[in-house]
Amino acid sequence: MSAASTNRQKTNTFRLLAPGVVWMILFLVAPIMMIVYVSFWTQTTFAINSTLTLDSWRNFFASEAYVGALWTTIRLWLIVLTLTFVIGYPAALYVGLLVKSKTVSTVLLVLCVIPFWTSFLIRVLAWRPMLGKEGAINIILQKVGLIDTPIEVLLFSELSVIIGMTQIYVVFMVGPIAFMLGRIDRNIIEAARDLGAGFGRIFWKIIFPLSLPGVVVGAIFVSVMVLGEFATSGALSGRKVNLLGNIIVTQVGSLKWAMASVVGVILTILLGIVVAGFLRIVDLKREI
Amino acid sequence: MTQSDPIFRLEGVTRRYGNLTALDGIDFVAEDNSYIALLGPSGSGKTSLLRVIAGFETPDKGRIWFQGRDITDLPAHERGIGFVFQNFALFPHLTIFENVAFGLRHGATKVPDAEITDRVRASIDMVGLSGLEDRNPDQISGGQKQRVALARSLVMQPKLVLLDEPLGALDANLRERMQTELRAIRERLDVTFLHVTGSETEALAMGDRVAVLDAGRIIQHGTPDSIYDSPAVSDVAQFLNRFNMFEGSLKDGMFHGAFGAVSVASARPNDTDVYAIRYDRTRIFDADASDLPGPALPVRYLASEYLGSSIIFLFETADHKTVEVDHHLSLGEPRDLTVGQNYVLSWDPAQAIVFGKESAR
Amino acid sequence: MESKVLKPILAVYVGLFILFLYGPFIVLGILSFQQGPEGGPQFPILSWSTYWYQHLFGLTPPSRIAPLPVGEALVRSLTLAFMTMVTATVLGVMAAQAFRKRFRGAGVVFYLIVLGMMVPGVLTGLGTSLLANNVVGIERHWWSTAFLAHVVYTFPFAFLVMLAILNRFDGSVEEASWSLGVSPITTFRKVTFPLIFPGVLSAMLFAFTLSFDEFPRTLFASGRDQTLPLAIYGTFSVEIHPNIFAFGVMTTLFSFALLSVYGILMGLSVRRAKKMAMQEDIA
């Protein structure tokens, strides 16, 4: 390629990318580096200074509550991830593949997405009158006669956090899966039928493998959001469930920046492992 | 510029994509005011060549001259070369009129509105689409889109228009009509068309000159007749899809092949020894016929394909090679053949074309 | 396929699924009509009233329940969402445009941008406030630090939307324009942009709503002045009242209004094309 035009094209690409890249480096990468750095700072009661120390790290691993929060985060993440997948896949299958009319499929998808235009916090809060002792579920169950006394474990427990998170995040699983299923060429399924395959085989050999990128994208969405959560657990568990996010919020609230940073780094590492793991299954860039 | 001056000239144009060499040092001179068909199989680099001339891509090496000026480093919009895309690439958000007016409205030189209207109307009229000015591109047929694309290029009065498989997206019946029309339109204007196609019939039908491109090189350039009647190398003959080609060996003026040994008057230089006889020059005889005009190739009859104006008979040789015979129905009814039966094919050796390593003579 | 059995079963399932998604809303909507000011945020409904809606707009006589501090917060949130929308969309369109050509390091840049939506809000928020506090030494505001963090979050969405649109965009119309002697800049203005405009609109919608509702980043990165989600969050720690439910209903309606505007803008172009096609059929 002649030098002049190669350079012209390169400059062009550079100009288009520079603002975005600079923004991300300054306001995303640098802050994360900062968290790592500050996690080694020395914390005094009301201030921190940049003398490097491992104290905060030691404190984290010495505290049962903190390490417990790590395990709770991982446990809740796995449960919610599984639930969103198990509950979301059949819905996605219907919306993305089985509904023949494009309009119906679009309407159903829009229906699923509409709740997102209500404030996230209010969506969380809406579970309280639903799950509470005098909440809708207990009232209905009592009216039907399935139970005599209200189930108390529904609200302010790990269960309520799980229910709340599943409801809020399941759509992030349904969307990408339905999208991938919608992209499957119907002729491929007809070809498989034509070769004598029944639904079970078509599902496991054709449909599921082809929807896998959607599952992975959905799983990444859900994981990222659940692992960084603190509001849902705060609002629905009555402080009984502490996630890594909750600890960060509390520590920042009491100006314990170093400890907050330690938890932040641990959260970052956890996320890095999870996302990298999922990205090994599909190349995200190619799917878009 | 006089009539015989070249409109454009390529000098050692080379284009690589990674390891793949799409264009391999192409030298080419095109006469002004002519219709040039560039024929090549898919992957031969023909579209790359067009895009390099248009300025959508830049060559790694070599120069491009247009109207006596080196345009190698000029961006596409400063070249003044028209381009007609295979998918037409009409602006979907503009009416037919605005599509055609686009270059006049937004180009570097300001054109007064009245002149734009006149030129656009004249151009639309020339391609026979008057009355459709206010339609949107999605409201017209494929053939009409093709015409709009053409009018849009021609309204800029370019001296060179590049056409990238312009008939590829049209169905067979329309393709034939557009062939005639494209030629007629070009003849009316003082413009050179460089038309890229993968179809040998299209190239032969349309070009005043035909260039055959293979693996990034131009392997033959001449009139359609000369390409068809005397392919320069065996690859051209192969690509024309009209020759039975036999491998064999050429030694001391004799070609030894599946049909025995034939004496060869002259051979064209080639990497391998190949004997080629056109489908329509190959004739069918009974297995025991004695009055053959030339070599005897024993074959078994497999099937026939009816092409409307001609019939193709498919035969198989002893070594399972398929051989074709084309009988044009204007020459009368063909003979009846029985599937599975043995026959002998023969031809006038003077009509064969021989390629060989031993080309001297 | 045994869709004769499977399809109805799944149809029922999807119905239940949607009920699961909407259940809390329905309850929330019902409870927003709780009697006030005595009625609490739970069943039973003492009596139906619109008290809490009036309360929201300060139309009720003063009581022990303070009105939600939403007035100024709403203005701030809208302003912030608008600023974010414009910045993120411009960055997103530019970056996606660059990605149409192959270049070295494309993979790294892609993941750098996508990282913005992958990193949880707590982390971006924490990091941004650390940087502001301890390195630059500036005060945090919703219009400065929080804005930066919001763009970090929404720019990837805008970028991905535009990437998807541009991937399907047939570049030959641009080449056609160049070959007609129209410069690349005019070509972008007259051809590319009008054609990708629906995508730009979607990217804007994404960026606006994400920013408007953004909470964890704002929590850390903004200063004293609250945005709307922060104001709501503030009420969490104290006792909640049905006024917040009424507010939820209001914001939902607002969102619908926003969605409708988007829908109308998108639909207009489609309808225009359809109408012309129909005239065609009649003719």
Place this chain on the structure above:
Amino acid sequence: MAYDLQLTNVYKTYDNGTPAVIDFNLDVEKGEFIAFLGPSGCGKSTTLRMISGFETVTSGDLMIRGKRVNDQLPEKRPTSMIFQNYALFPHMNVRQNVLFGLEVKNMPRAEANRKVDQILDKLGLSGIAEMPTARLSGGQRQRIALARSLVVEPDILLLDEPLGALDANLRKSIQNELKLLQRDLGITFVFVTHAQSEALALSDRIVVMNAGRIEQVSPPRELYTRPSSQFVARFIGSNTILPGTVKAREDGNVILETAFGILGGANRAGIDAHDGREMSIILPAEAVDLVPADVPEDEMRANFGSNTIPCTIERLQIVGHIMHMIVSFVDGRKINVEGHVDKYRDRLKAGGRAFVAWKSANATVIDH
């Protein structure tokens, strides 16, 4: 009778009441190569999809090897379909694609692999057996689709525009391959196309369809030389149609009085051509001769009788070994004539005068 495929009074009406296929009747013998040919929307694809089972039959009987299959699911039918876009499984390599149909049948692994190897070898795919299908060329993809369908040994192979997705210069060689493969296997092939050249070249019989109905079912040459209706005459080939009134009959030919004089054509369909009946003569472009005006009149009369029309040569074009000639009659009408170059080279020149001439036996008369 041992028919492989029989359609008797088959109708297809869509849910919204639009008729797609009307009274379709066809008997196909084992080993036949059948083409459904017609303009888009004529019902040819719908018929193919009814045979495969992807569309239901509204009324009538659909029989495969003597068994009524109207209500049989596509996965149970002994048919196999080649889709226009080939519908290869994108996440599987070539071998896995071909193996799929045998896995479905739970065929023992060793036997299945052997069969797959055989068919891959037969279609020249052995070298790419382990490649993912995404990067392969159109021709290769089509062969994979063929292999995938043929390996399950269907009674009938259905092909939906099998050459439509291939580029022009590949099409011809694939066409030959397909034809020879079908001859070799002896399986019944039914294919849908809108390209007459494909239908003519490949099939034993062509079913011409128009607006949901069968117009004509004939072998290619017969269709070309003996169209049964104006629609077929216009749709197939490059024909000139001259209307006239019957004046006389001789030796199976009909003599018409036309605007261009007394002209004759063969009455191949055996129409009752009584005097005064309105009929048309069909002149195929390659069946007529273009005779230069300098040929002596008695020589011409001896060859063609009164079947001559004076014309002006508008345009001559040689494409390969074929001469395309466009000539105009006195009324300005332009018609196509074509012939081998050997017959015409150097005898004609553009702008000159000539005669379009034919022997009555080479033209056909049909009802007007």
